[in-house]
Amino acid sequence: MSALPNAPLVPLGWHTLGPFFPRSFFSPGDNDLTRLSPDAEATAQGQSCIIHGRVLQEGGGPCVNAVLEAWQADAQGFFRHPADPSHARADAGFVGWGRAWTDAEGTYDFRTIIPGGYTDASGPRAPHINLGILGSGIMRRLVTTLYFPAFAAANAVDPVLSVLPEALRPRLVLKPDGEHDGTPAFRFDILLRGEPHEETPFFLD
Amino acid sequence: MDLLPPDLFSPYDEHTQPQVPIEHYANTVTRNPRRAPFRRPVTRTELTGPLDLTGKLRPGDINLSVVDGKPAQGQLIWVSGRILDEDGRGVPGAIVEMWQANAAGRYFNPLDQRDAPLDPNFIGNGRCQADAEGRYGFFSIKPGAYPVPNSNRWWRPPHIHFSILGPSSLSRLVTQMYFPGEPLNAHDLLILSIADREAQQRLISQPVPTQEVDGEWLAFQHDMVVRGRHATPPL
Ligand SMILES: [Fe+3]
Numbered sequence: 001m002s003a004l005p006n007a008p009l010v011p012l013g014w015h016t017l018g019p020f021f022p023r024s025f026f027s028p029g030d031n032d033l034t035r036l037s038p039d040a041e042a043t044a045q046g047q048s049c050i051i052h053g054r055v056l057q058e059g060g061g062p063c064v065n066a067v068l069e070a071w072q073a074d075a076q077g078f079f080r081h082p083a084d085p086s087h088a089r090a091d092a093g094f095v096g097w098g099r100a101w102t103d104a105e106g107t108y109d110f111r112t113i114i115p116g117g118y119t120d121a122s123g124p125r126a127p128h129i130n131l132g133i134l135g136s137g138i139m140r141r142l143v144t145t146l147y148f149p150a151f152a153a154a155n156a157v158d159p160v161l162s163v164l165p166e167a168l169r170p171r172l173v174l175k176p177d178g179e180h181d182g183t184p185a186f187r188f189d190i191l192l193r194g195e196p197h198e199e200t201p202f203f204l205d
Numbered sequence: 206m207d208l209l210p211p212d213l214f215s216p217y218d219e220h221t222q223p224q225v226p227i228e229h230y231a232n233t234v235t236r237n238p239r240r241a242p243f244r245r246p247v248t249r250t251e252l253t254g255p256l257d258l259t260g261k262l263r264p265g266d267i268n269l270s271v272v273d274g275k276p277a278q279g280q281l282i283w284v285s286g287r288i289l290d291e292d293g294r295g296v297p298g299a300i301v302e303m304w305q306a307n308a309a310g311r312y313f314n315p316l317d318q319r320d321a322p323l324d325p326n327f328i329g330n331g332r333c334q335a336d337a338e339g340r341y342g343f344f345s346i347k348p349g350a351y352p353v354p355n356s357n358r359w360w361r362p363p364h365i366h367f368s369i370l371g372p373s374s375l376s377r378l379v380t381q382m383y384f385p386g387e388p389l390n391a392h393d394l395l396i397l398s399i400a401d402r403e404a405q406q407r408l409i410s411q412p413v414p415t416q417e418v419d420g421e422w423l424a425f426q427h428d429m430v431v432r433g434r435h436a437t438p439p440l
Contacts, residue, residue, distance in 0.1 A: 021302070021304070021368070022304050022313075022314065022328075022329075022330040023314075024328075024330055025262075025302060025304075025330065025332065030261055030262075036260050037260035037261060038261070040260075057232075057235040057236045058234070058235040058236070059235065061235075063236060069377070071250065071253075071254060071255070071374050072250070073249070073250070079249055079250075079253040080256065081252075081253035081254065081255075081256055081372070081373075083249060083252040083253045083373070084249050084253055095255055095257075095258075095260065095261065096255060097254070097255040097258065097261065098261070099261070099262075118249060120248050120249055121248075122246035122247075122248055123246075125248055125249075125250070128250065130250045130251070130374055132374070132377060134368075134379055135232070135236060136232045136236075137225075137230060137231070137232025137233040137234075137235070137236040137237070138232075138236050138237065139222075139223040139225060139233065139237075139395075139398075139439050139440055140222060140223070140439050141377060141379065141439065142238070142242075143242075143374075145245075145250075159245075159246050159248070160245045160246060160248070163243050163244065163245050163246075164243060192235070192236045192237065192238060193235060193236060193237060193238055193239055194239070196239070196240060199238055199239060199240055200238075201240070201243060202238055202240075202242045202243070203242050203243050203244070203245045204242040204243065204244045204245065205242075205375065
């Protein structure tokens with residue numbers, strides 16, 4: 001979008017309408033799930049990985065200042081929460097939560113560990129990361145789930161991934177993207193609104 | 206396995222939720238999916254969440270009305286209440302983040318380029334942790350109204366943005382709090398995007414009788430329900 005030469009200098013909608021989180025709410029390292037706090041040593045057990053990508057809006061332009069929040073099990077598939085019957089065995093060096101935000105290009109990244117799977121009433125869950133997306137104009141938080149390509153057999157029977165029509169399921173599987181300083185990297189681009197075959201599938205919260 | 210049955214998290218009544226797109230709010234057009242969201246079975250990932258986020262999101266000063274000992278411009282206010290779950294129980298330890306414009310209706314943010322005065326003694330961002338009963342509170346100043354650019358004179362009424370992180374992935378709320386009796390409330394396109402009158406009212410704080418408040422603060426009481434049939438609408 002290019003401004004007209006005579007257009008007055010006015011803030012765009014996302015400058016004035018919430019939620020646009022104050023920058024001071026972010027510390028470098030909030031997007032690093034391998035640490036208990038941004039300035040702590042990495043203590044999470046398991047294989048670390050990097051997940052990065054872009055958040056795009058209708059037309060393919062960047063979704064600037066989007067907030068992404070990740071929540072996942074530890075490397076053994078346990079959550080440190082009483083709703084997990086195995087919570088006493090969860091990794092004490094892992095919180096499982098992180099927050100990232102997009103820059104002017106819509107780019108975000110997380111550092112985390114590859115989670116374990118688990119089984120409960122609705123069946124065996126493949127290793128996955130739940131992702132919530134917030135931003136100006138997104139009144140109702142968008143939620144989706146990320147899967148790893150290495151667990152194809154588990155993904156095929158995951159009760160959440162199976163909710164999607166078959167053609168859409170690959171959209172939620174991370175794309176291998178080489179290594180970053182020896183850590184395997186994956187790419188996950190999110191299109192908030194687009195043609196049906198391109199738009200990211202989201203779940204009812 | 207005694208996990209809660211998924212039916213406890215039945216979908217919201219659409220009349221209680223903001224409907225998009227909203228006129229004059231371009232981001233609601235370009236950032237919301239065309240396709241309806243898929244209903245998924247609820248498993249441990251959704252039922253759990255970080256119990257203690259204070260390592261990641263450190264609570265700070267709850268008094269926003271003073272910077273370096275110098276008072277901000279504006280009417281001093283005390284905003285407090287409880288964070289509640291779907292059964293009306295307090296959510297202990299919830300992280301509560303808030304941000305707001307100054308008394309002139311301008312945000313302390315380089316991107317807010319509106320020609321209204323900045324107050325060097327007001328930043329307008331705060332974060333706290335709810336106590337064991339889910340109680341939170343902030344001292345601040347009453348934010349001013351501001352016009353939305355290119356909107357045919359839609360003015361945002363005075364409001365405070367809130368972001369709440371509870372102990373499960375489902376108890377996540379981003380919303381806005383309004384002040385009672387503001388004429389602009391009746392014309393706010395965000396409030397009007399919610400059809401249900403009762404749900405609209407859940408966004409508006411209650412005045413506390415001045416006789417009940419010590420000190421020179423106007424006090425407002427505002428409970429926020431993070432999920433369930435009586436949830437505070439997200440905005
Ligand atoms: Fe605002």
